Amino acid sequence: MAAGTLDPPRPLDRSGSFFKLVDTFALEIGELKQEMVQTIQPSAQHPEMEVLPGLEGEVSGLYLQSHTCGGTAGARDSGYDSLRRRMSVLDRLMQTHPVWLLLSLSDEEASRILLQRPPGMFLVRKSSKLQRKVLSLRVDDVSGPSVCDFPVKESQYTFSLEGSGISFADLFRLVAFYCISRDVLPFTLKLSEAIAGARTRSELEEVAQLGAGFWDSDLCYRKRSPVSPVRSPPPKPSQEGQPVPPQKEAPPTLRTRAPSQLECGQSSGALCFVNPLFLQLHHPEGGSTSTPKPEPSTTAPERLPAHNPPNRAGGKSRPPPPPRPPPPRRPVPPQKQRSMPETVSWDHRLEQLPPQNRRGPMGSKISSPSFSPPKKSSAPIPVPPPRVKKQLSMSDADGLRCQIAMDDKTIEKALSRRRTATQLAESPSPPGVPAAVRDGQRLSDMSISTSSSDSLDFPHGFSLPGPSPPSGGDVRATSSEDEEDNEDDEEEEDYGVSVESDQEVNVPLPFKSKRRHVGGTFVLPRALKGHFRKVSGVFNSFMTPERRAVRRIAELSRDKSSYFGCLVRDYVSFLQENRGCHTSGLDLLQTLRQFMTQMKSYLRQSSELDPPIESLIPEDQIDRVLEKAMHKCVLKPLKGVVEMALRDFQLSSGAWQQLKENLALAKAKQPHELGADGALPPDPVAIEKIRHKFHNMRKMYSPEKKVALLLRVCKLIYTIMEDNSGRKYGADDFLPMLTYVLAQCDMPQLDLEIQYMMELLDPSLLHGEGGYYLTSAYGAMSLIKNFQEEQAARVLSSETRNTLHQWHRRRTAQRITPSVDDFQNYLRVALQEVDNGCTAKTLMVRPYSTTEEVCMLCAQKFKVPDPENHALFLLIEETSQQLAPDTYPQKIKAEIHSRPQPQPFHFVYRRVPNLNLCIPADQKNGNCPPD
Amino acid sequence: EMAIRELKVCLLGDTGVGKSSIVCRFVQDHFDHNISPTIGASFLTKTVPCGNELHKFLIWDTAGQERFHSLAPMYYRGSAAAVIVYDITKLDSFQTLKKWVKELKEHGPEDIVVAIAGNKNDLGDIREVPMKEAKEFAESIAAIFIETSARNAVNVEELFQKISRQIPPLDPQDVESNESFKLTRQPPPAYKRCC
Numbered sequence A: 001m002a003a004g005t006l007d008p009p010r011p012l013d014r015s016g017s018f019f020k021l022v023d024t025f026a027l028e029i030g031e032l033k034q035e036m037v038q039t040i041q042p043s044a045q046h047p048e049m050e051v052l053p054g055l056e057g058e059v060s061g062l063y064l065q066s067h068t069c070g071g072t073a074g075a076r077d078s079g080y081d082s083l084r085r086r087m088s089v090l091d092r093l094m095q096t097h098p099v100w101l102l103l104s105l106s107d108e109e110a111s112r113i114l115l116q117r118p119p120g121m122f123l124v125r126k127s128s129k130l131q132r133k134v135l136s137l138r139v140d141d142v143s144g145p146s147v148c149d150f151p152v153k154e155s156q157y158t159f160s161l162e163g164s165g166i167s168f169a170d171l172f173r174l175v176a177f178y179c180i181s182r183d184v185l186p187f188t189l190k191l192s193e194a195i196a197g198a199r200t201r202s203e204l205e206e207v208a209q210l211g212a213g214f215w216d217s218d219l220c221y222r223k224r225s226p227v228s229p230v231r232s233p234p235p236k237p238s239q240e241g242q243p244v245p246p247q248k249e250a251p252p253t254l255r256t257r258a259p260s261q262l263e264c265g266q267s268s269g270a271l272c273f274v275n276p277l278f279l280q281l282h283h284p285e286g287g288s289t290s291t292p293k294p295e296p297s298t299t300a301p302e303r304l305p306a307h308n309p310p311n312r313a314g315g316k317s318r319p320p321p322p323p324r325p326p327p328p329r330r331p332v333p334p335q336k337q338r339s340m341p342e343t344v345s346w347d348h349r350l351e352q353l354p355p356q357n358r359r360g361p362m363g364s365k366i367s368s369p370s371f372s373p374p375k376k377s378s379a380p381i382p383v384p385p386p387r388v389k390k391q392l393s394m395s396d397a398d399g400l401r402c403q404i405a406m407d408d409k410t411i412e413k414a415l416s417r418r419r420t421a422t423q424l425a426e427s428p429s430p431p432g433v434p435a436a437v438r439d440g441q442r443l444s445d446m447s448i449s450t451s452s453s454d455s456l457d458f459p460h461g462f463s464l465p466g467p468s469p470p471s472g473g474d475v476r477a478t479s480s481e482d483e484e485d486n487e488d489d490e491e492e493e494d495y496g497v498s499v500e501s502d503q504e505v506n507v508p509l510p511f512k513s514k515r516r517h518v519g520g521t522f523v524l525p526r527a528l529k530g531h532f533r534k535v536s537g538v539f540n541s542f543m544t545p546e547r548r549a550v551r552r553i554a555e556l557s558r559d560k561s562s563y564f565g566c567l568v569r570d571y572v573s574f575l576q577e578n579r580g581c582h583t584s585g586l587d588l589l590q591t592l593r594q595f596m597t598q599m600k601s602y603l604r605q606s607s608e609l610d611p612p613i614e615s616l617i618p619e620d621q622i623d624r625v626l627e628k629a630m631h632k633c634v635l636k637p638l639k640g641v642v643e644m645a646l647r648d649f650q651l652s653s654g655a656w657q658q659l660k661e662n663l664a665l666a667k668a669k670q671p672h673e674l675g676a677d678g679a680l681p682p683d684p685v686a687i688e689k690i691r692h693k694f695h696n697m698r699k700m701y702s703p704e705k706k707v708a709l710l711l712r713v714c715k716l717i718y719t720i721m722e723d724n725s726g727r728k729y730g731a732d733d734f735l736p737m738l739t740y741v742l743a744q745c746d747m748p749q750l751d752l753e754i755q756y757m758m759e760l761l762d763p764s765l766l767h768g769e770g771g772y773y774l775t776s777a778y779g780a781m782s783l784i785k786n787f788q789e790e791q792a793a794r795v796l797s798s799e800t801r802n803t804l805h806q807w808h809r810r811r812t813a814q815r816i817t818p819s820v821d822d823f824q825n826y827l828r829v830a831l832q833e834v835d836n837g838c839t840a841k842t843l844m845v846r847p848y849s850t851t852e853e854v855c856m857l858c859a860q861k862f863k864v865p866d867p868e869n870h871a872l873f874l875l876i877e878e879t880s881q882q883l884a885p886d887t888y889p890q891k892i893k894a895e896i897h898s899r900p901q902p903q904p905f906h907f908v909y910r911r912v913p914n915l916n917l918c919i920p921a922d923q924k925n926g927n928c929p930p931d
Numbered sequence B: 001e002m003a004i005r006e007l008k009v010c011l012l013g014d015t016g017v018g019k020s021s022i023v024c025r026f027v028q029d030h031f032d033h034n035i036s037p038t039i040g041a042s043f044l045t046k047t048v049p050c051g052n053e054l055h056k057f058l059i060w061d062t063a064g065q066e067r068f069h070s071l072a073p074m075y076y077r078g079s080a081a082a083v084i085v086y087d088i089t090k091l092d093s094f095q096t097l098k099k100w101v102k103e104l105k106e107h108g109p110e111d112i113v114v115a116i117a118g119n120k121n122d123l124g125d126i127r128e129v130p131m132k133e134a135k136e137f138a139e140s141i142a143a144i145f146i147e148t149s150a151r152n153a154v155n156v157e158e159l160f161q162k163i164s165r166q167i168p169p170l171d172p173q174d175v176e177s178n179e180s181f182k183l184t185r186q187p188p189p190a191y192k193r194c195c
Helices: A002-006 A018-037 A048-085 A089-095 A107-115 A171-180 A201-216 A245-257 A259-265 A276-281 A333-352 A355-367 A385-394 A397-405 A408-420 A422-426 A435-446 A454-463 A474-505 A508-523 A526-542 A545-558 A563-577 A585-605 A619-652 A655-667 A684-699 A703-722 A731-745 A750-760 A769-785 A787-813 A851-861 A889-898 A920-924 B019-028 B066-076 B091-107 B121-126 B131-140 B156-166 B172-177 B179-184
Strands: A122-127 A132-141 A144-154 A159-161 A826-833 A837-844 A870-876 A879-882 A905-911 B003-012 B043-050 B053-061 B081-087 B113-119 B144-147
Touching: A089 A171, A089 A201, A107 A122, A107 A132, A107 A144, A107 A201, A122 A144, A122 A171, A132 A171, A159 A171, A545 A563, A545 A619, A563 A585, A563 A619, A585 A619, A585 A750, A619 A655, A619 A703, A619 A750, A655 A731, A655 A769, A655 A787, A684 A703, A684 A731, A684 A750, A703 A731, A703 A750, A703 A769, A731 A769, A731 B019, A731 B053, A731 B066, A750 A769, A769 A787, A769 B043, A769 B053, A769 B066, A826 A851, A826 A889, A837 A851, A837 B131, A851 A870, A870 A889, A889 A905, B003 B019, B003 B066, B003 B091, B019 B043, B019 B053, B019 B081, B019 B113, B019 B156, B043 B156, B066 B091, B081 B091, B081 B156, B091 B113, B113 B131, B113 B156, B131 B144, B144 B156
Parallel strands: A826 A905, B003 B053, B003 B081, B081 B113, B113 B144
Antiparallel strands: A122 A132, A132 A144, A144 A159, A826 A837, A870 A879, A870 A905, B043 B053
8 A cells, every 4th residue: 555655746756866955955054044043933823733734745745755766876875874874962872871871879989980081071860968860060160170960850741950941851852952052051061982972873882881880991981083084974975975065064954954843843842842953963973063154163073073172161151052952943845845754755665675675674673672572462572682772772752853854865875775785784683583573563663763873774664564564464564553553542542631731731842743743644645544653653752751651661561581571471461361360359459459569669670671761751750650651561451351350250249239239229319319419410411421431431441541531520520510600519419419420320330440440540649639539439339339228227327316316406405514425435524512513524434434433533633632432423303323333434324325315414423421411312312223 | 849748638527517618718718820620629639838848738528428427437548637527506516526536536547637627616606516615525635626617717727737737747857957947836736635
């Protein structure tokens, strides 16, 4: 299908002549100049509507170009080769993070390392003093060399340096930016020569392998003089040198400006996020051309590019730091034509290649497995460990963006050349891996491609899945692709809301740009849709750091070579095969919850996640992100099994039957019979709407997402209750109404849903709003489940209540001093003195306290000097009787209370009457209670 | 930057005593735009500064009707504090309050801060529960006591301030080192006696 759809555009092809290219460059430069002047004018004013057509144009442009390229392949190679070697600062940083991202490094160790290095060298670590991440920078101050720590501020979604207004989606972007622009720093960060000057990924890899040891290694001190010429892109056109001086300079510029910018540029808030293009531009090897007019110093081959030597920066007088992230810009037609199409066109080209050639690119992908385990797949993926790191760097979305931004023709050249030669050598593709699998991998790779030379292949690879692999793996490829799509959909379904809210809250840029792209795909002709799906896969790389992290973890969970992957897989398959092994549904759910919690803490402690999640996600969000990842890698595959198991338990215990019966009873009740008489109940239409929401809830595997739907239901109930009255309803009204609604919905399945949420929801969320309404739903459901019993009990309790009520009323009516003596552990006792009247106190008296003990307590409380002459008496109406020492006042009190018509009574502590001082009442009731 | 501590607070008391009115009043006064609104009045949140910390109250209302009584443990489980509300014009509601006190003592979280709020003190002329009586009771169980009027916004803020002050700070050392905090902080009530 790919081929067919792609072909039509061909006619549009602009002859692809070399001159055309030159023209384009000229145009680009002109635009660039313009851009320099009128920087930020973009996003806000361009509603998506406007952008979309542009994208479409871009796409068609793509096809054209691909064909053009074919003709001129040889010619363009020259320029391209040098491009290939370029890796952006971001790439370099991502690949070498084990060297500079040393979270657990102590203050002392950091100082020791940095003080031996020139100013500008840096580390990122977590300061134990500040309990937060810091950028430790080697500086020169008045007193000599020292190390300065710049705290990293982690907001809910972004990273920034304290005091700076610029925030970044992750630490890599932050550091990359400060390699180019000093902002709040005294000067820009400087990369070690071994990192800045590396020409290939394997060189970087070598560096990364050393980890913190790099700083003490020879590599760290080594100068790379021999290679340096290559580093500067312009000077050394690689192979078929095409002497077009202006061009050499130009390509970088073009690249920067081009499509990629469309992508980033359209979104708003450019200042917030650094456009990777920008980074690439300024990257050591070549890109210093960010400014329209070539700056001699920067262009100089030998020089470390972007960042001026710190010394020179010395401070403020340093040449204007590179512009901040390029202003969002509207796509300019020519550019559009370049960017996105490329991916597609590559696709097309690939098809035309002989199979072996194809294998090249794929193979390379395969070699970098950990991040792109074949979706779902069962095919073993060879995962050479070293490559893993590479992949990480590839995962960088922005890198991809840069990639796409490159001149497609050039890229194609490079690709084809590589295919035939380099590729196979560089990335041995395991022979045994079926093409389909490779395709699958390619898909996942899409999200991780970089702008490095190796990775050039990747973005194209993404579009590959479409074209049928030689072996009729087409179907399989497609299916894996579909799975991928599904997964995305589900993810969208599950997390879409939160992503949405992310967007609102914080980082407008990246998300929006991603969105746009997706939007763009919709504009495409139907025929292209399949391809575009893949392309949209590419754009997954534009997802938020959160989604990237979740995806990485999910991928890791499928990577059989990782310990985490093994644990997850073992557990999942165990449960799938032994769902009956639990004693109850509750037991199963709790075990499951425990497993997820353990896996989360494993991920936090192990180093299997690379780069460390701390570099992508702000500290206080890590747990939440891990939780999401667990839902995806554990709950998602287990949802069906768990449901079946819960259902089995429910059926076998008889709970299901009981629930259905009680539900039917409850459903027959009017709102007021359930206590919901304070507000308007939902009508049948609303009930139907709510049922619909509950049905959707059942499809989710994420407890959080389910709870989100529950909240929507509750919100709807509130809205109906309030009925525009503005009245606020508390639990007295809401809980009965919720009970009524649940009964009306008549969905016994909800019981398991609630149980699922209750047990699997992240415990940290249980105290919040979701937890509250979940608890309420659980409560309402359990009332319904026990409806018959509850009704029976209520008769009893309401009778009791009535009795009590009458008693209280009478007491109140008699205006007897209110007392607390009816409360079980308290006893109100009056001290009656012959001359002073009564004083009363409330004493703590346990049910099994004897009269003797109470007397002692009274003596103490009333400060009676002669307790031996006092005793406790019970006065009822006009009668009085002395209580024997071994009786229990609280029991007596309870007995009186329980009488059908309790009479007012008092406990009185008073002097035992002498023979002379007999109170008539005493005589009347002279007998002590039976012992 | 002050750390935010989330504190679950459970509201108990007879239906109609004004549990949710008190909390609505508390949350609505000084409306904080930073706080995302909740979907309804049964669950409300409000953040208040306390010493070195910010206390974010997550306030769980309960249904006061007898039939929901058995659900209460799910609501007060994990609560840092419970506010038991009675209506000063309804003696019954005070009796109910005592049942709640008892239940909390027996089944509630250890160290739960109990606050007793006599609501509707704007209706003093038909009062059925004397303040002295209630106060003594509160003292006997070492509970916070305050009479409030949700209608007139009397003592509502104070109720929660008192609760805040009884929540032990997370990091006692910080508190020690902060003189001003120490000075302004009221010593925890010393009601330990039982009568």
